[in-house]
Amino acid sequence: MTDSTEKSGGLIRLQVDGRAVSVPDGSTILDAARILGIRIPTLCFSPLIEPYAACRICSVEVEFANGKKRIVTACNYPVWEGIKVHSDNEKVRRIRRMIVEMLLARCSNVGVLKDLAAEYGLEEVRLEKQEEECILCGLCVRVCAEVVGKAAISFAGRGLGRRIATPYDRQTEDCIACGACALVCPTGVIRVEDMEGRAVAHEELALGPAKAITVPFLQAVPNVPYIRTERCIHFQTDGCGHCAEICERDAIDYGMKDEEFEVDVGNIILATGFDLFDPSVMQQYGYGRFQNVVTSLEFEHLNSASGPTGGRILLANGDTPSVVGIVHCIGSRDQRYHEHCSKVCCMYALKYAHLIKEKTKAEVYNFYIDMRCTGKGYEEFYDRLLGEDVRFVRGKVGEISRLPVSAGEEGKLIVRVEDTLVGIVRRIPVDMVILCPAMKAHPDAKDVSRVFSCSVGKDGFFIEKHPKLAPVSTTSEGVFIAGACQGPKDIPETVAQGAAAAAEVLSLIDRKEIEIEAATAVIDEERCSGCRICNALCSFGAITFDESKGVSVINAALCKGCGTCAAACPQGVIKARHFTDRQINSEIEGILR
């Protein structure tokens, strides 16, 4: 084992199948064989934990210096100086054949045992056949205890009744659903399934449990892996820690915490993006209830070449869909949720239709309210899809259910929709439904806008200073907006707006000076009584009291020109430029004439 190697440091010389090898003291025969590239079959062995030698399939013959021979298990037998190991002679093969026969008698349908049987020439199992799947190697129990640091499963029963079970055969709180037991199980009998009452994302069910160490996505910057603490065994049980052991660079530090930095900047670009409407609110569409109802973002993940299926479009059970429905305008253009149009959905729905056709030959239905294909080349793409035999049904989907009324609807998701072009209500059975949820503003956009003192519209998106003349500026000087935080938009538009915001900032930086508000307030020092009422009123600390002169003074660089001080001065000696008392009084007189 690696641990003991470091302690002793000495090398042991031995032969495996006639080939000499030197391995550190404390290594096992299996280690030595693997260095030489000699395969010794194992079932209950995992490099993560101490060997246990339960399955005996790794049996080999050892020949000592004095000529004595012995059958031992390679996974836990330590190497000795000068021993000769025979990993595949006739005696070893006979023993392994016997072991496989006994295991196969118990588990007659397990693939890995059938493969071993073929390898060792076992033609017929002479014992009474059973149809178990578990070989009772105990690997899962040891992984749970040694690696995970839990004891969610263990051996139960005795003799013939021996089996692997959770405490009292009940769903247990001790199980953190890490999937480690299923990962190591040699026969694959342990499966991670949806636990009762626990909401599992489509990602976990159809695509397998996501790994705890992952790169957010392939184009991520910086493109480095991170640990998802909510899935990592170490963060839940304090166990495991294998990644830190394996990492040669010692880059893994479980003690790292989120840190806050303060950075002084002169300009800020708000590009906080958008949030996706949660379609589970619209219960009639079954999102969260039916496995094969996915959002467009989940489908994008599924369809991605770097995604969990390598870009293959699969249903939750691993089959290829033969009919797919794409439902537009989920929560957008809807008086109950969001009035606005999400703008990008029509085009990505067309893209999906095209890709599904290309990859699976499935029938594709688009359920739309209006097709909005505005943009260069977009209408042409729509036209092309009409020619590609994609079905377009104009109507808002009423319901997605799993209640079949005819034989053709068995096992399908049934989309009930009014086809407004034909004027009938249709029931269309499909295998997969892709919902196109609204692009909506972040729920905390309002708080963000307060921090930067810019405004949000009633749809929650940031408002630009002027829709035509200042499309990336805000009412706060030096604060700019770009991307979907300003409103739903697609990638080209976002890129254009981002470049525009960057250019605005650069032009300010390049100028090396900024223009400040001309409409500031000034104090007539000769007439100021020094009452200091104005000092506390200023939110920007622009008014200070000059002790030597006994008057208040306004710092023009700090003054934003709101005029609150001018309205409060009991002497009337603060002048709010461009909004003087005289000007406003004249206005009042003028409009009431």
Place this chain on the structure above:
Amino acid sequence: MRFEPKIVGFLCNWCSYTGADLAGTARIKYAPNIRSIRVMCSGRVDPAFVVKAFAEGADGVLIAGCHPGDCHYQEGNYKALRRYLLLKRILPEYGIEPERLRLEWIAASEGERFAQVVNEFTEQVRKLGPMNFKDSLFESMKNDVMIHEEHAPQGTGEQR
């Protein structure tokens, strides 16, 4: 003929004036009785402006600013609120119904709300009827408002 009240609106530049602008660009119809005066912040509204407006013959005065917490100048609208509450107590001293003064928070995105507030307030003031002053009171009010200008020493160059 129906009484058409004259209403002076003090609208802050960032929220309410923009909201009024939005009502305009969105072609939302609202009572033409309001005459708007743009100020940078509702905090700029000196109570004297309100009294002045009534003295000049306004039947109602609307002060509109950003929603609490949204003020472009952080707290100007809170100052406006304080002055508004003060005015509510002072106006009856002049014999003016406090209902003739109204403070509203209208955001830049609330064009519809601006129109709705103006319509409501116009109807409210219409019910109150025209302002009815005795001349003496009118004169005393004018004096109160003009105090700064009259007492300002001449020839300082800058006139308020």
